Every structure is written in structure tokens, then in C-alpha cells.
Amino acid sequence: MKGTRYTPLEIEKKWQERWEKEGTWKVEVDDKRPKYYVLEMFPYPSGNIHMGHVRNYCIGDVIARSKRMDGFNVLHPMGWDAFGLPAENAAIKNQVHPAAWTYSNIQAMRAQLKTLGYSYDWSRELATCRPEYYTWEQRFFLRFLEKGLVYRKEAPQNWCPSCHTVLANEQVIDGKCWRCDSDVEQKDLTQWFLKITAYGDELLSDLALLEGKWPDRVLAMQRNWIGKSTGTLVSFPLEAPIGDTTDITVFTTRPDTLFGVTFLTIAPEHPLVESLIAGNEHEDAIKAFITKTRNLDRLLRQSDTLEKEGIATGAYCIHPLTGKRIPIWLGNFVLAGYGTGAVMGVPYADQRDFEFAKKFNLPVLPIIEPEGGVPENQTEAMTNPGRLINSGEFTGMESEAAKKAITEKLEAAKKGSATAQFRLRDWNISRQRYWGAPIPVVYCKKCGIVPEKEENLPVLLPLDLKVREDGRSPLPEEDSFAVCTCPRCGGPARRETDTMDTFMESSWYFARYTSAREEQRAFDEKAMNYWLPVDQYIGGVEHAILHLLYARFFTKALRDLGIYPKNLDEPFANLLTQGMVLKEGSKMSKSKGNIVNPAEMIERYGADTVRLFCLFAAPPERDFDWSDSGIEGASRFLSRVWRLFVENKDLFTPMHACGAGETDAVTPVLRELRRKEHETVKKAREDLVSRFQFNTAIAAIMELVNTMYLCREKLGDTNEEKRVFTSAMATVLTLLSPITPHLCEELWEAMGHTTSLCKERWPALDESALEKDVVTIALQVNGKLRGTMDVPGGSGKEDLEKAALSDASIQRHTEGKNIVKVIVVPGKLVNIVAK
């Protein structure tokens, strides 16, 4: 410690250098110690650290540092999600190569992160665009291929015209591209898919393992996204079979309403439509309807205000149980991509079918008896389950039983089967982009699709290409990359020129951190077994579906391939979704010009102040508004801690800092200070380690500092006084060190300690110090506060009751009343029930 002024920038530099030089944050597997893996979602190297990053990493760092003080062997790594489109856009704009742009951004951002003093084990740093990273991903891809978990198919795909690439379903938000907000188009393409649906059931059921450990809303979002619904497939035989096709199959969750079917509705995109309408006298009108519906804007078609439209095909099918003729209609509300693209029309029990039937004058057949009987003039569908009527042999059954019985009957007649539908679709991982990991397969005229040989991996992304001005990938036209020989027959072949979705890289990076420098394998088994799963994952809620669902799927798939430990079902044991940092109530953005630059704040106040404010302003999961006066307050507090030390330097000497005292703290002031100190130890530790409520931990430490200021004036300089005051100071520094590590290290050293504060454990809690000489008891009459009284700590029930009854205020409020009951909660209150 040089002078008496608090000079954060100097102090912070000093400690950051020392930590780095001493390798303070390097960790290794240690079987003798319990492990704790805390991870913040790694950043995309956009070039600048923003406040959202700072908040995210502050939360992670406090947890990491707190868990270390709790005795855990803590893994806390950092890396870069380095493939992706912005690099290509920047390349076009600034005439630099995406790689150069990315690596220089990483360098700049790493330097910025380092000024914040985060306790990362930088020796494990990784960047996903490096071949030594994506080579493993290519291997995983080939293993998936072998296992049938990855396949190629042609299907209508989400196409972003501005990014010139396809998007996975999860990456289409409100019909727009998740990244650039352009309207997404549909395009028929052959693409690579990962069979995430094979894990649909497990992805859904394992959410139960995360209950209480992940935020409810994230669990709910995943549940909705997977969208499992159980029901029955029902085949309706066609009156006039079309070639080999004899039935139209529908999916329903309400087989109990099967007897209420009066029509079938199919999507205009249904494969049978053309044959069904062939020869119909209104064929032209029907075709016009199909064209009109198909051309409707996707967004518009899915909006709830869209009027139900339809047209009869003129074709009929036969009800599988009653044998009735059922007309087949086209409907604009039937989705081709869900279920079978055909639904049975039960206007009595389904609101959409009801509206459709009313509009086109189709019959409504009551099949469930509601309470109070079937209404005369039905105005809406009767969607509640109940007792069946008009349902043949099933009449009289309750809906639930009927669902089962009807499905069994259909199964016996080979007219249907129980099934489950998922909303979840397979994950399209092909991207028509340059800056991504190459997909390691080739196309051979003779052999077809051939996986690249393992010894030829990685398939290197060529770095000597120029990004095309129009944004399209240069890979397909680059013969040195695309033209190759077939790994099987040696003949001429073409390499796959699509690259992998960047969400592939982020689906397994957390595991690579356990053995980031391993060259022979993706993971060192011992390290992976020791560190995984991530104990605490921290990031924004915007990844609730995309990244978190993909990573969960990857984990299960790699587990089943024997690559991950076989008991690793979920990658992230606990999840904290931190809130956003706002400015004047809205998200910081360049266009609004309301960006607060972390670098400027650090320069002005120091990293410790920025860290303190980010954690103090709000609980971590809540949004908070950046406030310029708020950070002033944080800065003021740290100066107060600093001054507390320098103005009382003579009270703090190493002699007094170590060892227990010879006598107990005697004076009331000392006892009070000692009590406050240990109350704070208890509260702050719990808030930091278990509750993750950093704002209240800080508030408690502020209270202790306030108490020390008050006590200081009443203190002399006896050894006893020095000892108690020194202990309190040491406690402030220790408790505060996960939050503002530099300042605390500096003062800790100034107190005469020769070892670093970050090697310390929490101060020992002395329960006896918590005992109070005098407690204040609330006095109530009929639950209303009527006063307080001070009594000796540990007073018994009778004493409290007696004392309360003799209290003047109590007597006034109970005067003329009958005391019915007296409730005494020792240490808290006395409530007198009087009538």
C-alpha cells in the first residue's frame, strides 16, 4: 500500500499481475477435494465487452470465488464462441478476413475481461474456430452418422435471404431470422439433420431432474417447445382408393369424440389433394383456393385473426367404426407440418371444427353429455370431457375410459393406433456459410455419400479465401477445397461445402474445458468424469430454447455413444438466468445511443466498483437499470472501507489480527461489534454461497462497516479493543473479497498478511457471539404493535409475559378488556389477545 488515497486502477493492476504470475486460478483434478464447476455462457467475440457480459461474468466470478472459500476445487474457465456470421459481414465491410477479425476481437475482449479481475483459469481458454477444437466436432458428426443420428433429407426449409442460409426451426422467431430479423422464406433443399426427435421423450422427461434447479420458465419453454401430445392415429378408408393409398390418416388427442366426426379437413399441402380433386367439376375453384392459401404469408396464415376458409374436395371417406360417408374438405387452418396434415372434424367438441361447420353448414353431432344436457342452440364447442352419448357401444363411458377403449377397438380392427406427436423437429445443421466448421463428408459419383476418413480429420476450413461481396459462401466455387478424391474408391469426388450450425460448437464446449489442451482425445476421461456436469451455469434467458436444448440433446447423444460418462444425463445441474442491464428502461443498443461502456466505467471508478454495483443493483435474475448515481454510491462505499482502514491504521496490526484473545470481549460496545461481525459472517456467507443473493450480502457487509464507524468513536486502544476491531476489519475484507477482490487483497496485505486473501476460507462463525445480552421484544395487543421492550437475552416465557403485562402501553390498550390468551414467542414478541 503506497499512500492513503484509494487508487483502484493501480491496485487492480498490481493484483491482476500477481494472480497471473502466481497462476492463482489454475486448477487440476484433485480427488481429495469436492469439485465445483461454475460456467458462464461463453461470448461471441464481437469486438467489445458490454455491460451484459460484465454482469454475467461478475455473477459467475462471485460464485467461483465464494465456492473456493467454501473449500471447493473450482473450475472456472472462459473461451470464445468464435464461428458465425458477423465475422463474414465484418469481412465484407472492412476488407479483413473473418479469421483475422475474430482473432483480433478475441485479443481485445480478453484484455478487457482481464481488467475486471475475473478468476478464470485462462490456461483452458478455447476458441471454437480453431481446428484443434472443431476436429472433435467432425469426429462426433461421423459417429452420429454411423449411428443414424444424422441424416440427409429434402424438405421445405427456413431460408433467410439476407444471411443466404437455412435456419433451424428454433432459429426462426416470429417468422423472422433470429440473428438479422429478416422475414424467413420457405425453400425446398436437401440438408443435414440431427435426429433430436429421437430424444424427444427423454428431453421432456428429464426436465423433471431439473425441477427446482432451473428456472420454471425455462423448463416451461422447453416443455412447450418439445410439445408432446399423446393421442391416436385413426385411418379413414377412402371411398375411392387412390392407387395403393386406401386411407387418410388423422391424428387426434380426442379419440373419445370419434363418433362425432362429420367431416375431415386436410391441409392444402396434403400429398393426396391433387388426386382427391381430380375430375371434380369445381377443380379450378379448388386449385385457386390451394394457390391462394399456399401463397398466404406464413405469418398471416398463422395469426389467430385469420378467417377459417375451406372448400369441399368432393371426395369421401368412410368412418372406421360407424361406416358413415364422411366428406373430405380442405381447410386453411390445417398445418401440413404437424401430425398427419389431416384432422377429423368434430364440430361438437372442437372450437375450430365448430366454426368451420357453422360457416359451411356441416352437421353437428353431440357425443358428450355436458352438465345440464345438450344445449338447444349451441354457440360454442363443448370441449370438456364427460359421459359419452350417441357413441354406439361406448355410450355411457367417461371420456378418459372411452379414449382407451376406442383406441383399442381401432387397433384390433387395424384402423388406428395409440401414438404421440411432437412439435419438436429434427435439427437442420447445414449452413450455406463460409465461417463455420466443415461437414466432413464427400459426394462420390460411384460411392454416394462417403464419410471422410478419421485420419484425414480435421477437414480444414481454408483460410486463404476471400469472402464474396454478395455474402454467399466462397467454398462451393473453391476447387482446392471442394474438389477431392473419394476416401473409399479414390475416384473424383466433391466435398460437402455447407458448414455446421454454430450451435454445434456451443453444444459441447463445457466438456472440452475439462481437458482443453488434450491433443490425442476430445476429453481426458479422468478430468471429464471429475468435473462434469457443470454445477452452476449462468447466462441470459434468450438461450432458454436454442442453446440449452441443443446442449441437452448433445449430452444425451454423446453419452449413448460412450463418449460422455454413462451417468451424465444432463449437462447443467443448476441454471441461473441473469436479467438484462437496461438504460432508462430499455435495452442498451447502438441505435438508441444508450450504451454504457464498461471500459469507461472501469477507467473512471475501477473494476471493483463496477463489480460491486453490478451485483448490488438488483438480484441476479432480475433486469436492472443502469444508474449513474448508483455506481457513485458503490464507489462511495469502497472509499468508506478504504478510509475505515487508513484512518485507523494504528488499530490494525498483525499481532492483533491473528490468534484468539486472552479474554472475552468485555465492554458492551465490543460485544455488540463482535455480534454484528458474526451475524454478518452468517448472513453474507449464506447469501453468497447458497442463495446467490449478492445484493443482500453486500447490504449486510455495509451494515457491518456502518457499525464499525459507529463503534470506532467509542473505542480506546487497549489490546482487547484492537483485537476485536481488527477481527471485524478482517471479516469485512474476507466477506467482500469475492465481490471486490482487488481492494480487499490490498488492505489484507496492508494488515500484515503475507499470504493472499484469495487462499483464505470464510471467517469461522462463533455461535456464542450471536447471543444477545439484550433483545428487543415486540409487544402486541390483538396482533397490533403497541410498543417494544428490552429484556435480557434468553428470558423465559413467563418472564416475558409478566414483563409485557406490566408495560404501560399494553396496560393502556388492554384496559377494561378481558385478557383471553397471551402468545409468547421467545426472542421475538408477546401478543396479548384481549376482548
Added chain:
RNA sequence: GCGAGAGUGGCGGAAUUGGUAGACGCACUGGAUUUAGGAUCCAGCGGGGCAUCUCAUGGGGGUUCAAGUCCCCCCUCUCGUACCA
């Protein structure tokens, strides 16, 4: 519509198992010190009467000796999602 979360001073937020509502901080007001201050210190700070008291945690009921906290009904806001059959 469905799902999740949230409504507490001028503001951010405390109150962890039902037990003194408003901790801690910001802003504000008055005072001290100062050449001056955006530095520091002291005091005040939910509303009404301003003393005894009283009303207050989105609204209305209920349970309880006691409710921000538990139960029922309703309102508002935020996020997600949606002709999913």
C-alpha cells in the same frame, strides 16, 4: 387462449420457516465543515393527524392470536407460446 414470472416509499430493492413492513443503497431536505465542491460528517425521509394514534405491501374476501408471506376470486404488467388437431 395456454404456460411462466411479477405487482411493497420518489427510485433500485429488503423482509429466508406466517411474528416489530420498508434492511441496504440512490434521490431529496435541513445542518456542520470548507475559498469552493460533484469530498466528508450529523440529522430527517410511506401517507394522514403531526402528541396519544391511524391508514398502508395491485383490489376484494377468507384462515389465524398474528398475513407482504397461506387459501379463494378479480385486476394490471412482463416474458414465452399458439388455429398443434
